[in-house]
Amino acid sequence: MIPVELVTLCMILTSVLKVLPILIFALVPCALPLYWSSPSLQAFLPSLIQQWIPSPSKTQDEGVALSSERILAxxxxxxxxxxxxxxxxxxxxINNxxxxxEASELISIGYANTLLPSLIHPHNPILTSSPHHSAPDFDPSFISRSHGPNSLVSGRTSHSAxxxxxHPLVSCILSRARTFLGSSMLSSEPFSVPQLVRYHPGQKYNLHTDFWPEHQVTSDGSGRRFNRASSFFVYLHANCTGGETWFPRVEIEGSEDELVRWYGDKVARGTSEEGEEMGVRFKPVVGSAIFWVNLDKEGNGDxxxxxxGLEVQEGEKIGLNIWPRRFFGWDGEEEEVKREREGWSGKWKE
Structure with a gap:
């Protein structure tokens, strides 16, 4: 006669064997991530299995870095x-x-840095690294005068930085702009510091030109004079209504139907405050840019x-200003030429 204890043990083992496949099926998916994320636990697995275990997932920062590397590449x-x-x-x-x-990454560069000061014509910006934060440190946009201090004006209500x-990506974009310019920009001529500009509802930039009425003098002590030969304005974020860029004195050819056929809704005739058709306006489109020439070959502004920058009605617009510089002699050069014409260099002979 079989002992009762043995019969009971057999029944328990039979029940366990019936349930075991179900337990394995339920628990293995939960346990595998633990093994994948723990090298110390992976060491207990057979080598044949270890070689098929994927490497640990990247952290969020590593993923962002990888994405940035791909964009840069x-x-x-x-x-x-x-x-x-x-x-x-x-x-x-310029389409695309x-x-x-790239547009998103350029904005992120602003998010990742503290940038001071924010000027329309910065000469020596201060850049210090800081942790990621919720928004770029845009300051109220200034107007730069030919003479005297920069000033805030009611006609420019955007923020800039x-x-x-x-920065590798910024440098690449500047190289792209330089290639676009071809021989019109010498290799010895630099860009002004690129400037992000942000417009929220109600913000605008009234009619203005990018060039100075008088050439500026570099701050490096060389005394070289410069001005902005041309301009690029690149739309980086265009989740907005309104915010078009309007050139009232640039006329475009073609009927309304032709303009729509050629450009869609990105380029259209502009209108004055009185409702009169005037010039051309450009709708903000992410990645697109407008390029124009500011100066003639003699350095005179056009x-x-x-x-x-027309008022943003809703949403947000972020753009990027790129200003190629051109040099025009040295500070005080006119006085030297004048003295030479009068037959005296301005220096006493020994």
């Missing part, structure tokens, strides 16, 4: 197309000047490229 080969809007003055619309990923030109 793709930057030099980026392609864009352009359309001439006006030959005289020269105004060009930056990719959407410079980008560090040596008032026909006066333009405005």
């Amino acid at each position: 793709a930057c030099p080969a980026h392609k864009y197309t352009s359309e001439i809007i006006s030959l005289d003055p020269l105004v060009i619309y 000047f930056t990719s959407a990923a 410079p980008l560090e030109p040596t 008032r026909r490229v006066v333009h405005a």
